[in-house]
Amino acid sequence: MSLPSPRNASATPAAKTLRCIKIPMRYWILILSGVGLMISYADRSNMAVAIVAIGSEFDYNKAQQGIILASFFFGYIVTPILGGTLSDRYGGKAVLATGALVWTIFTLCTPLAAAMGLTWAVIARIGLGLGEGVAYPAIHSMIGTWIPPCERSKAVASVTAFAYLGSVIALPTSSALVVSSWGWRSIFWLFGTLGLLWSIVWQMFGASDPSSSTWISEKEARWISQQKRLDHIQEHDHEALGRPAATADQIDHDSGGQxxxxxxxxxxxxxxxxxxxxxxxxxxxxxxxxxxxxxxxxxxxxxxxxxxxxxxxxxxxxxxxxxxxxxxxxxxxxxxxxxxxxxxxxxxxxxxxxxxxxxNPPKAPVPWKQLLKRREVWAIIISQLCNSLGFFVMQSWLPTFYLDFYGVDVGKIGYFTVLPSAIQGAMGFFAGYLGDKVIQNWNWSPLMVRRVGQSVGSFGLGVFLLLAVKLARTATVAMILVTIGMAFNGFTMIGASVYQHDFCPEHAGFIFSLGNTAGSLPAIFGVYFVGFLLDGHGANRWDVIWTTVCAFYFAGATAFVVLSTHRRL
Incomplete structure (x- = not known):
């Protein structure tokens, strides 16, 4: 039986509950998408804690542990472009649901795979990456269809903050479970079950766009449509209006007969x-x-x-x-x-x-050749590439850093890594709200907000990470400095992550997937190389590792500022 239409949905108990809470449906979509992203990040983050126990039980050295951690990205690099293309063309709901089912199955199978040997553990992590690779592109595609321009900064920042919340939940929970009588296997059983429950809720309430939602009110649907159409007119700047006039025949030709x-x-x-x-x-x-x-x-x-x-x-x-x-x-x-x-x-x-x-014909094919010629697209690709290397290296190896360099007990590692992620997520919510406000009330251009956000976030984290490596003598001091840096990094959530919605919202999912895929390339080699480096040199190489990470953060922010423009596709 299909869900009722909006006019009849108000008679159902679920719809009455939604209306009583008085949260617009577009925000429910953001919340559900964010929770799904939170679970996906928990599923990828928990291995950073579990790998210590897995390595001890099965006698894996640091290089082998690095292979297991890096194998996630061999799957993660394959599906983002496919997920973004399918989401922009056919809608993000089914794409996200399929990805969630895949990554949940492989999460539940991870304990069995690890017991079967290194090869099977690697396969399980690759499968996890295949499922999670479509999540971000699908969500960004739905943001482009659900969220009007005046709310996109806080929308992107909010769902991204949910992702960091996944790490906040996963790391201390995993640390507690790994030393409990349940053991490290219970980590994957717990988060796999959460993924199954989320999939059921998403199937009931999720929608690719307002027109396909059976829960949205007609008033909200009209408002979203009006705001998006107004943006199409208001965003044509003087450069676009100043192009040479075309003849009537040229206009007809340019329109493609439409x-x-x-x-x-x-x-x-x-x-x-x-x-x-x-x-x-x-x-x-x-x-x-x-x-x-x-x-x-x-x-x-x-x-x-x-x-x-x-x-x-x-x-x-x-x-x-x-x-x-x-x-x-x-x-x-x-x-x-x-x-x-x-x-x-x-x-x-x-x-x-x-x-x-x-x-703007609906569901137009992705003009990927045209997009790849645009410097704006390369601004996203390069910045995502540089930031992803830093992010994934920190996500995968920060617990080991505290364990090896400062001798922190394995049961307490999660508490040292949870605070930076929590502060980063909270700052992301604040940055999203602030970004929309300065655009609406302070007459800042969206491009200015994107450049400032990306620069503050990347340079801020890089500087404080360097201070943590060079100056900190205790784990507590290092954690404080890293936390301050991660707070600054929350501002990147209104930077390059939102930029594709400014200049090409129709293909936001595909463009984001290009950056996501590019970011997986250095992550694969970076995460593995850290394990290889540590296996032979131990704690002596952490300064080289974190200095390299900082250099990538600086390069990514600089490239984004130089390549981003006001132009719209």
Missing amino acids: LDDENEQIRTISSNGEPILYKSLSSIPLEQTISRHSEGSDEPDLRTRSEESLGEGVGRPRDTRTRNLSTSPSPDTGNESSKSMNRWLIFRNRKRAGQLIQT
């Missing part, structure tokens, strides 16, 4: 009369758009467009000399057909010339 009769009618009128701006839905307010482009541009025809006339709906020019536009729908048009939604044209002179600003 101009319908209504577009054609508007285009014909523009050639016989005043220049107009056509938008597919007339209920979107345009005051800010017209004021922004007309006052900030030196092009006469742009000022003429906004000051002399603007046509709204199907062939209905309207005088806008006062720029005081009505936001009510045109009585002649009402609600237009879906085939003309998300297509905007701007006509800039009286010679039947204009510019096709955007066509």
Whole structure:
């Protein structure tokens, strides 16, 4: 039996509960996605504690332990691009659900695999990586469909903070279980069971987008749709509007034959009369758009467009000399057909010339060749590559660092590693809220917020990690310095992680998957190389390891600042 539609869902007990709590459905999607990501991070993090007991029981040296830890990334590198592509094309719900089922099965099988030998333990970790590889791209794809631009900083920061919360929960829990009578095997049984329970809840309440949700209210669905359409108009900057005008034939060619009769009618009128701006839905307010482009541009025809006339709906020019536009729908048009939604044209002179600003057909194939030519995409790829190496090396080897370098008891390792992750997650929530506020209230551009967030987060962690390695003489001092650095690193959650939603939200899942895949490459070799280095040289090499990690953090932030731009795909 299918779930009820939104109009009937209010009669069900579950829907009444959701309405009583008064949390919008888009936030429920974020919470559920975040919890799923939290479980996935717990499943990958718990091995950092369990590997100590596994190595002792099965007599694995540091190099072999490094192989087990690094093997996760051999699976993790395979599926992100596939997951992002499928999520952008067909929706993220099923992709995330499938990934969760895969990683949960391999989590539950890990104790058996470890008992069967090193090869089987490696296979189990590879399978875990295959399942978890689709999680981030699927979630970012759903953020692009569920969350309007005005809330994306805190949305991305929130789900990312949930991921760090997974480490916060997994590390002390694993430390307690590994020294208990249940033993290290219970770690994987516990978190595998949580994954199964989450999968059931996600299947009931998850949705790829508002249109496929049976729980969202009609009011919220309309608001999300309106905010996203408004962003398509407001985000076309002067560079885009300043491109050379095209002829009517060129416009038709550029549109790929997608101009319908209504577009054609508007285009014909523009050639016989005043220049107009056509938008597919007339209920979107345009005051800010017209004021922004007309006052900030030196092009006469742009000022003429906004000051002399603007046509709204199907062939209905309207005088806008006062720029005081009505936001009510045109009585002649009402609600237009879906085939003309998300297509905007701007006509800039009286010679039947204009510019096709955007066509956004639903579920369009990923233009991967075009994306790979954009410097903005490479800003994400390089920054993710550098940050992932540092993150995964710290996630995999920080417990061993405290154990070997400072002699911390294995039962207490989780407490030394949980505080940095907890502070990082909390700072991520704060950074997400702050990022949206400065964009809305302080007139910061999204790009400025992304650059500042990425720089503060990467350089802050790098500096304090260096201080911990060079100056700390006790485990407590090292933990405090690492925690301060991780607090700064929380600001990266409003940096490169959000940037794809600014310049290409339609393919956010795919673009994020490119960075995610690139980040897995150095993680594979970095995590393994640390084990190889320690096996022969022990604690003497930790300074080299952490200094290298810091260098990658610095390089990633610098590359992002240099390559990121205001341009939108």
